[in-house]
Amino acid sequence: MISFEKAGKRFGTLDAVKDFTLEIRDQEILGLLGPNGAGKTTLMLMMGTVYRPTSGAISVNGLDVVKHPNDVRKLIGIAFQDPRVDGILGAFDVLNWHLKMTTTLGKEERAERVEQVLRAVDLWDARKKRTWLMSGGMRKKVEDCKVLAQRPSIAVFDEPTAFLDVPSRLLMWKMIRELRDQGSTVIVATNMMDEAERLSERVAIVNRGKLVAIDSPEKLKSTTKGGEVLELTVGVGQQFPRELLAEFSEVQDVTQTENKVSVYLTSGRLLLPKIVETLTNRGVKIDSVHLKEVTLEDVFLNYTGQSLD
Amino acid sequence: MSSSTIQVKASTSPVGQVSTSGLVWQMARRDILTLFRTPWIIISRSMAFIIQLFVFAYFISGLVNYPGFFEYYAVGSVVAMVASISFIIGYDIFEEAEEGLLDYLLTLPVSRRQFIIGRALGGAVRSMIYIIPMFIIVALLEKFVNPVSIIAAVLDLFLLAFGVTGLSITMAVTVRSANRFDVTLALLDLAVTRVSTALYPLTKLPLYVRPIAPYSPVTFASTTVYDALVLTSLNAADLAGLIAFVAVFIVLGATIYFRRLEGGVYA
Numbered sequence: 001m002i003s004f005e006k007a008g009k010r011f012g013t014l015d016a017v018k019d020f021t022l023e024i025r026d027q028e029i030l031g032l033l034g035p036n037g038a039g040k041t042t043l044m045l046m047m048g049t050v051y052r053p054t055s056g057a058i059s060v061n062g063l064d065v066v067k068h069p070n071d072v073r074k075l076i077g078i079a080f081q082d083p084r085v086d087g088i089l090g091a092f093d094v095l096n097w098h099l100k101m102t103t104t105l106g107k108e109e110r111a112e113r114v115e116q117v118l119r120a121v122d123l124w125d126a127r128k129k130r131t132w133l134m135s136g137g138m139r140k141k142v143e144d145c146k147v148l149a150q151r152p153s154i155a156v157f158d159e160p161t162a163f164l165d166v167p168s169r170l171l172m173w174k175m176i177r178e179l180r181d182q183g184s185t186v187i188v189a190t191n192m193m194d195e196a197e198r199l200s201e202r203v204a205i206v207n208r209g210k211l212v213a214i215d216s217p218e219k220l221k222s223t224t225k226g227g228e229v230l231e232l233t234v235g236v237g238q239q240f241p242r243e244l245l246a247e248f249s250e251v252q253d254v255t256q257t258e259n260k261v262s263v264y265l266t267s268g269r270l271l272l273p274k275i276v277e278t279l280t281n282r283g284v285k286i287d288s289v290h291l292k293e294v295t296l297e298d299v300f301l302n303y304t305g306q307s308l309d
Numbered sequence: 310m311s312s313s314t315i316q317v318k319a320s321t322s323p324v325g326q327v328s329t330s331g332l333v334w335q336m337a338r339r340d341i342l343t344l345f346r347t348p349w350i351i352i353s354r355s356m357a358f359i360i361q362l363f364v365f366a367y368f369i370s371g372l373v374n375y376p377g378f379f380e381y382y383a384v385g386s387v388v389a390m391v392a393s394i395s396f397i398i399g400y401d402i403f404e405e406a407e408e409g410l411l412d413y414l415l416t417l418p419v420s421r422r423q424f425i426i427g428r429a430l431g432g433a434v435r436s437m438i439y440i441i442p443m444f445i446i447v448a449l450l451e452k453f454v455n456p457v458s459i460i461a462a463v464l465d466l467f468l469l470a471f472g473v474t475g476l477s478i479t480m481a482v483t484v485r486s487a488n489r490f491d492v493t494l495a496l497l498d499l500a501v502t503r504v505s506t507a508l509y510p511l512t513k514l515p516l517y518v519r520p521i522a523p524y525s526p527v528t529f530a531s532t533t534v535y536d537a538l539v540l541t542s543l544n545a546a547d548l549a550g551l552i553a554f555v556a557v558f559i560v561l562g563a564t565i566y567f568r569r570l571e572g573g574v575y576a
């Protein structure tokens with residue numbers, strides 16, 4: 001378990017992270033979602049003993065990061081946001097050296113693991129190419145592969161799929177999930193909604209160095225004000241029987257402009273057939289139905305007051 | 310995903326037992342290997358050294374009225390060269406900080422002390438490898454054959470390399486602005502090697518450097534090396550000075566500065 005207790009990091013006069021309190025459970029995949037400059041990287045680097053918290057405390061499996069940095073480092077593997085690889089080395093050597101430093105694996109076991117991850121991300125043929133000659137995406141994969149091959153008990157990925165093409169992103173997510181299934185606790189920082197939503201079990205929304213919300217993506221969406229909106233187009237000139245919908249407790253409000261009716265719901269998916277049935281039975285002619293779901297983006301907008309795109 | 314009682318399965322790497330000396334050595338090896346990636350540097354530097362020694366030294370020895378000056382200058386050149394080369398590691402580490410590679414290295418399960426000792430060791434061994442050709446040239450020219458003297462001289466040179474490397478690393482993690490760092494290190498290099506009696510005897514140095522020159526680590530090293538090779542004697546006082554220099558910059562550098570060390574140039 002990792003715990004942040006009122007952790008803070010001040011650079012000069014800037015509070016990059018402030019009063020940050022959060023517990024990360026063993027073997028979960030936690031997404032840290034936040035806009036640029038929110039403090040995600042700073043949080044991870046404090047946990048990884050690179051930056052020293054200027055206030056509060058952080059502990060990893062009960063070990064305080066300031067008092068026992070050496071023990072904490074043995075538990076953690078970090079894949080950096082922008083690849084931190086020795087440019088003059090090829091991918092194989094980068095990964096092999098990383099495993100030499102972080103594991104007790106023998107020469108052959110290391111070679112095996114490195115080959116396994118490099119083949120998986122389709123970089124085996126390019127294993128000798130100097131990393132500074134690689135494309136941005138290739139280099140990023142090598143960075144992610146460090147942690148995938150290391151299999152640390154706490155795996156940190158800072159924007160693991162930035163620069164990756166679509167198939168590679170899906171693959172990387174799969175590999176990160178597998179890493180968790182093998183026993184690692186995974187923390188993923190991202191500013192991409194789909195990544196946070198599809199990869200993590202819990203999402204922590206960070207804004208201006210502060211934790212503003214933490215829950216599963218579903219819960220976050222369901223507790224967001226406004227909920228889902230059912231948009232109905234009814235036959236022209238029809239009077240819409242609003243009172244009929246009042247019997248559903250999930251319905252919060254109904255508005256009508258000409259023949260477009262908007263029904264505001266807390267949770268619409270299950271209710272949709274019932275509503276349509278009730279209305280049809282009453283003889284209301286429905287031309288079209290559209291359920292607008294709450295996206296994580298709405299949640300984000302709600303908590304941070306800013307859109308990511 | 311709930312309880313904290315879930316054990317991390319055996320498939321995650323066992324990391325607790327990576328040996329300390331192994332990690333220090335890996336850090337050192339990394340720096341040593343960079344030398345072999347660019348072997349032409351050693352070759353071209355050795356050539357330059359030979360040219361300087363023959364052309365410049367023969368010319369100068371005519372001007373400096375000092376018996377045995379060529380021998381003195383040849384030995385001193387090797388010592389000064391060790392010091393200059395040992396400063397390079399600081400530039401390497403500074404560059405790593407700028408590129409962010411230092412952040413990565415600092416997340417590895419290496420204590421800050423192991424880190425600085427490993428890097429200083431790597432830098433020192435690297436300097437020693439680098440000057441081997443020059444040392445051999447001088448030994449052949451001056452017919453240094455006594456094995457005990459040669460071993461003593463090599464040890465003295467290694468101590469100097471180790472200490473200067475430590476000094477250079479300490480500077481690299483203390484001075485955080487690129488411009489200031491370049492200037493600081495260049496000045497230190499100049500001060501430590503030129504304000505010393507490595508190349509010219511104290512009596513031939515300009516008056517204003519004479520009071521300080523005897524205390525330069527390069528002076529300690531060149532005196533001990535010269536005494537070992539030429540006089541086949543042990544200069545205990547200067548050896549003590551050299552050891553003190555190493556102790557200050559390796560031990561103090563490692564414990565004081567590295568406790569503060571964070572990654573990132575502006576951290």
Ligand SMILES: Nc1ncnc2c1ncn2[C@@H]1O[C@H](COP(=O)(O)OP(=O)(O)OP(=O)(O)O)[C@@H](O)[C@H]1O
Pocket residue numbers: 011014015016034035036037038039040041042043081191573574575576
């Ligand atoms: N070493 C540093 N020195 C000074 N300021 C820093 C340093 N590192 C980060 N900051 C500042 O702290 C704030 C948080 O930065 P951080 O890199 O943690 O954000 P982030 O959430 O990772 O952003 P992004 O999505 O762009 O990666 C920013 O304002 C940044 O400029």
Ligand SMILES: [Mg+2]
Pocket residue numbers: 040041042081158
């Ligand atoms: Mg970041």
